[in-house]
Amino acid sequence: MQKEFYKTYPVFITHESHNKHIYSFTTDSDIVYTVVFTRANYLFKEECTACHEVHEISFVPNGDKSRFDQSIRHTIIDLMQIFIDKHECPVLYVCDSLDLRAECRSRLFKKWFETSRLKSGFKYDFKNLVFDDFSMKVEIISRESDQNFNDYFQQLEVFG
Amino acid sequence: MENKKEKTIKVNGPVPERIRKALEEKRDFMNKVQSGEIIFEIKNAKRVL
Numbered sequence: 001m002q003k004e005f006y007k008t009y010p011v012f013i014t015h016e017s018h019n020k021h022i023y024s025f026t027t028d029s030d031i032v033y034t035v036v037f038t039r040a041n042y043l044f045k046e047e048c049t050a051c052h053e054v055h056e057i058s059f060v061p062n063g064d065k066s067r068f069d070q071s072i073r074h075t076i077i078d079l080m081q082i083f084i085d086k087h088e089c090p091v092l093y094v095c096d097s098l099d100l101r102a103e104c105r106s107r108l109f110k111k112w113f114e115t116s117r118l119k120s121g122f123k124y125d126f127k128n129l130v131f132d133d134f135s136m137k138v139e140i141i142s143r144e145s146d147q148n149f150n151d152y153f154q155q156l157e158v159f160g
Numbered sequence: 161m162e163n164k165k166e167k168t169i170k171v172n173g174p175v176p177e178r179i180r181k182a183l184e185e186k187r188d189f190m191n192k193v194q195s196g197e198i199i200f201e202i203k204n205a206k207r208v209l
Contacts, residue, residue: 011209014200024202025209034193034200042182058186060194079209096183128168134175136183157179158171 008075011035021055023079027069035059035076037083040092043138048155050148053089054140077116080141084122090142090152097135109139127153 014034015022021037037055044051059076080091093109113124118141126139138156142149192198 008209010207012202012205012207014202014205022200023208024200024205026202032202036190036193038186042178056186058190060190062194062196064194075209082209094183098183098187126167129171130168131171131175132173134180136175136179158176 005070006074007071008078009033009071011075011079021083025075027072029065029067029069031065031067032062033059033072033075034062035079037091040094043092043094043157044152044155045157048151051152051155053087054092054152055083055087055089056092056094057083073112073116077112077118081118081122084141084143088143090140090146090149092141092152093139095137095139113141123149125149125153127156129156129158131158 009025009027011023011025013021014024019039023035023037024032025035026032036058038058039052040054040056041052043056044054057076057080083089084091095109110124110126113119113122118124121144122141123144123146124139124141126137128135128137138153140149140152189198193200
């Protein structure tokens with residue numbers, strides 16, 4: 001099997017506040033990717049103090065010019081690792097049924113984790129939440145040492 | 161192999177309004193970033209990776 005060449009793009013922090021951290025990078029094809037980390041408090045019960053630090057990741061290319069490039073995955077995965085280590089927090093990814101690309105992106109995110117360097121030293125889990133009118137997939141990645149990891153799903157607000 | 165049944169949880173009722181609103185706000189923001197309506201300037205920004 002041919003070994004995958006591991007290349008990442010230079011990443012810059014372009015906005016930082018208490019609730020929002022935004023990073024940007026430019027690919028070899030001149031596509032600018034924006035990666036956003038926001039607090040995911042809206043998903044958890046307010047009394048869960050450990051959940052206050054959970055951040056949600058979202059990312060988009062500018063325009064509709066996205067094209068296959070392994071280095072995009074490598075860059076986002078490495079950025080996620082840096083973010084988790086710097087802020088000592090889990091990172092969560094949400095796909096919902098209102099986004100037509102949700103299932104595709106969800107599979108992509110899972111595959112990214114399973115084939116990445118994050119697999120060593122990190123934990124991954126997900127749940128599919130199906131409501132009467134809506135469905136969403138919640139995926140969480142955290143350090144293996146995170147003692148609260150098994151509590152996050154139990155502390156989702158939808159479980160009252 | 162993952163047990164898909166264990167991973168899928170049926171929640172009675174509609175999605176809570178707080179969650180729906182937050183997801184819609186997130187999508188709206190990301191769409192504005194993608195369309196170029198909101199731009200973050202890389203020039204002079206600090207490199208982290």
